[in-house]
Amino acid sequence: MSAAYKNAAHALGVNVQDPPVWGWHGRTLSHRVGHPAHGACWLRLLSVPESKASGKLWEGTQRAAATFPTIRKPALHALHDHTDSGYAYRAELTAYIDEPVLSADPVLRHELHLPDSWFTTIRATLAAIAATPTDRTAVRQEWITRAVPQYTGYPAPKITSWECAHGDFHTANLTSGAALLDWEGWGLAPRGYDTALLYAYAQLAPNTARRIHRQFAPLLDSTSGRAALLVVCAELLQSASRGDHPDLTPRLQALAEKSAAAAQL
Structure with a gap:
C-alpha cells in the first residue's frame, strides 16, 4: 500500500x-x-x-x-x-476540508455540543440524498432477511420504503461545519437508514443520542424508522461479532429490543 x-x-x-x-x-x-x-x-x-x-x-x-x-x-x-x-x-x-471531524471513530464516545444550525444543515443534506434517484444499492432485503434474526434475535422487517442513503453516516464522516465525507458506499437503503446509523453509533454518548433522537423523532419513531433501526443494529452487531466496538454491543442489543417491541415484531 x-x-x-x-x-x-x-x-x-x-x-x-x-x-x-x-x-x-x-x-x-x-x-x-x-x-x-x-x-x-x-x-x-x-x-x-x-x-x-x-x-x-x-x-x-x-x-x-x-x-x-x-x-x-x-x-x-x-x-x-x-x-x-x-x-x-x-x-x-x-x-481538503479544513475543519475537524466530530469523532476519530464511528462510535461516538464523547458528548457533542453542536449548534442548531448544524442539525438544520444535516437535515437538508439527508433530504437531498434521500430524494436522489439511483441504481446503486447500499443495503439489500436479502441481507436484512438473513442478518436481522441472526444478530438481533428478532424477525426481519419487510422493507417497503427504500431511499437513497449515504450508507456510512456517522460522526467520523461528519465535520464540525456539517461537511459529509467518505462517499464510497452510497445507494438505496431502508428509509431512515442514515439517521438510524447516526443514532445507533451515538449510544455511548447518551446526551448526544437523545438530542439526535429529538431532532429526528418523526422519522426514527415512524414505522420505517423503527425498521431501519433494527437493520442498523443487526449490521453493527454483525461487525461486533468480528471484534469491532465490543463496548457498543450491550447498547445495540437494548436498542434492537426497543425497536422490535415498538414495531411489534
Whole structure:
C-alpha cells in the first residue's frame, strides 16, 4: 500500500504532508497532500483484488461527485488507477476540508455540543440524498432477511420504503461545519437508514443520542424508522461479532429490543 501510494502521489503531482491515516482493516490509506494548482488536498488510496476493481465501492466517490453537486462534501479533483501483483489501486484526489471531524471513530464516545444550525444543515443534506434517484444499492432485503434474526434475535422487517442513503453516516464522516465525507458506499437503503446509523453509533454518548433522537423523532419513531433501526443494529452487531466496538454491543442489543417491541415484531 505504501509503495502504491507513492506511485499515485507521483502520478498526480502532489507532496505528502501529514502522517498516514489508515482505513478500516487497512483497505485504504490517506494523507493530506499539497497540489500545485489545487492547494491543500486529501489523497485517498483504495486497494482491492484486481478482479474486483469495479462496482459500488470502487466507483462511489466518482459517481457521488456527479450525482450530488450541491451537497457539502470534498470536491473530486482527479483519479489515478493502476494495478500491481494482482491488486488494483484507485487514488482519489479531493479537496481538503479544513475543519475537524466530530469523532476519530464511528462510535461516538464523547458528548457533542453542536449548534442548531448544524442539525438544520444535516437535515437538508439527508433530504437531498434521500430524494436522489439511483441504481446503486447500499443495503439489500436479502441481507436484512438473513442478518436481522441472526444478530438481533428478532424477525426481519419487510422493507417497503427504500431511499437513497449515504450508507456510512456517522460522526467520523461528519465535520464540525456539517461537511459529509467518505462517499464510497452510497445507494438505496431502508428509509431512515442514515439517521438510524447516526443514532445507533451515538449510544455511548447518551446526551448526544437523545438530542439526535429529538431532532429526528418523526422519522426514527415512524414505522420505517423503527425498521431501519433494527437493520442498523443487526449490521453493527454483525461487525461486533468480528471484534469491532465490543463496548457498543450491550447498547445495540437494548436498542434492537426497543425497536422490535415498538414495531411489534
